[in-house]
Amino acid sequence: MRYLLDTNLLSRQDTHPKVRNWILQHYLQIAVPSVTIAEIAQGIEALPAGRRCTELGKLLREMLEDYPVLPFDTREALEWGRYVVAAGRPLPVLDSIIAATALINDLEVVTDNTGDFPGVDTVNPLG
Numbered sequence: 001m002r003y004l005l006d007t008n009l010l011s012r013q014d015t016h017p018k019v020r021n022w023i024l025q026h027y028l029q030i031a032v033p034s035v036t037i038a039e040i041a042q043g044i045e046a047l048p049a050g051r052r053c054t055e056l057g058k059l060l061r062e063m064l065e066d067y068p069v070l071p072f073d074t075r076e077a078l079e080w081g082r083y084v085v086a087a088g089r090p091l092p093v094l095d096s097i098i099a100a101t102a103l104i105n106d107l108e109v110v111t112d113n114t115g116d117f118p119g120v121d122t123v124n125p126l127g
Contacts, residue, residue: 001029002026002029002107002108003026003029003030003107003109003123004031004032004033004070004101004102004105004107004108004109005031005032005033005036005067006036006095006110006111006112006113007036007094007098009110009111009112010063011040016126018125018126019125022110022125023125030067030110031067031068031069031105031107032063032067032068032069032070033070033072033097033098033101033102034070034071035098037060037063037064037069039094040056040060041060044056044057044060070101070105072101075104076101079100079103079104080096080100083096083103083119087118087119092116095113095117099117108120109121109122109123110122110123110124111123111124112125112126
């Protein structure tokens with residue numbers, strides 16, 4: 001693996017041609033952080049029961065089959081503590097968890113919000 005997908009791009013893989021093309025070109029090198037799965041699951045749970053909720057649930061199950069999911073475990077938690085202090089400024093909590101996961105696994109974060117990941121190698125397929 002070489003890349004860790006940020007939630008904002010993973011959620012647009014079916015609707016944005018540049019994102020879809022980048023993901024297809026790098027498919028075998030991509031992993032997803034467990035916090036991204038949590039963010040997407042939360043969004044689905046917040047929807048009223050119905051067709052849209054069912055469709056998004058199906059897409060989430062497909063994502064879980066398509067990509068390896070990297071946990072936020074003890075090593076990542078220790079890295080997160082170091083990372084947020086070293087940043088020297090407030091960071092979005094979920095993005096900093098993604099950053100720590102990328103750092104501990106030596107991966108580049110794929111995002112269009114590169115400013116949310118100081119000190120982490122990033123790739124912006126839209127930029």
